[in-house]
Amino acid sequence: MQNRSIRYRGTEYPVIERFRIGGRTYLAVAKIGTSGRRAFQVFDAGAKQMRALHILPNSSGGFDRVRTLQRLTRGDNEILQILECHRDGSDVYIILPWIDGFNLRTVLNGIRDRNKQRIAAPEAVRLVKGVAHALRHLHRNKQIIHGDIKPANLILTKRTSLVLIDYGNAWTIERTTQRDEGDGMSGVYSAPEFLRGDAHVNFRADCFSLGVVLYEILTDRIPYDGHGGKVGMLPDPVKSGSQLVPASKISPERDEIPKRIWRPIDDLLAQSLAIDANDRFETSGRWLDAWNSAMTEIRRTAKTGNKKRLGSQVIDWIQRRLG
Secondary structure, X not given: OOOOEEEEOOEEEEOOEEEEEOOEEEEEEEEOOEOOEEEEEEEEOOOOEEEEEEEEEOOOOXXXXXXXXXXXXXXXXXXXXXXXXXXEOOEEEEEEEOOOEEEHHHHHHHHHHHOOOOOOHHHHHHHHHHHHHHHHHHHHHHOEEOOOOOHHHEEEEOOOOEEEOOOOOOEEHHHHHHOOOOOOOOHHHOOHHHHHOOOOOOOHHHHHHHHHHHHHHHHOOOOOOOOHHHHHHOXXXXXXXXXOOXXXXXXXXXXXXXXXXXXXXXXXXXXXXXXXXXXXXXOHHHHHHHHHHHHHHHHHHHHOOOOOOOOOHHHHHHHHHHO
16 A cells, blocks of 8 residues: 655655655655756655655756766765666656755745844855855866756755755756756846856856845845846846945944955955956856955954854754754
């Protein structure tokens, strides 16, 4: 008799679908949203663990690309390791760990709508820098860009890190002209060149998207008067009037965080969020150097005894909720 429900860590889950993949049985307990693709939270009956299952079309080169991602992400804590991938007819099945935590989109909405304690600026830089470091690994080793960075694809975990949970839209730079319609199109979080459909999109697109995420955490706003990457699609007169306001000027913490911390953060965001991709960082290494400079100033300030607002009650709350 097939399982109609499972019990996992004291919670009962209804089974909505069954999958047999690579000789193992996976019981789907929930659908998860991933840019229109089929994806599920599944229970691995053999390992008795929750997993994430993504089902992608077996397009030309698609399976090889997943294999490449599996090798490249091994050991990176901020990007999920692909545990297994299998082909079956027109589908590619990808098994990833299931991460316990809170979706960053949900966290930011809670801060905005219910006046919860915000993520302090220094803590935000530390969290997002971890994702930048993992992305740079992809950029440097195989010229792979992610292409769909947004709060809904990031999980804040109890070990106080941000984990990128969905990278099924990643592709090699050489294939950017062959991407499917809608891949990576996340509106305000997408880089202008991405939204325009430019033929040659590189790491600078991820640089822009992650900059939007950090800017939103710091200010509760999307840069360029809420347009984000869509600013590049506006008529020139409107575009020229939509300026990037430094985060230090509009953050609710603008008077609580020392100016010497804000300075490298503003510099990092100004270059990351340049409308013209050529005005962003020349290499992903220089991009990471800017993140490191911001963190160096944060640590220096903490060591000198000025620890005002360098922590975050949001992080404490998440740790308590997740045990």
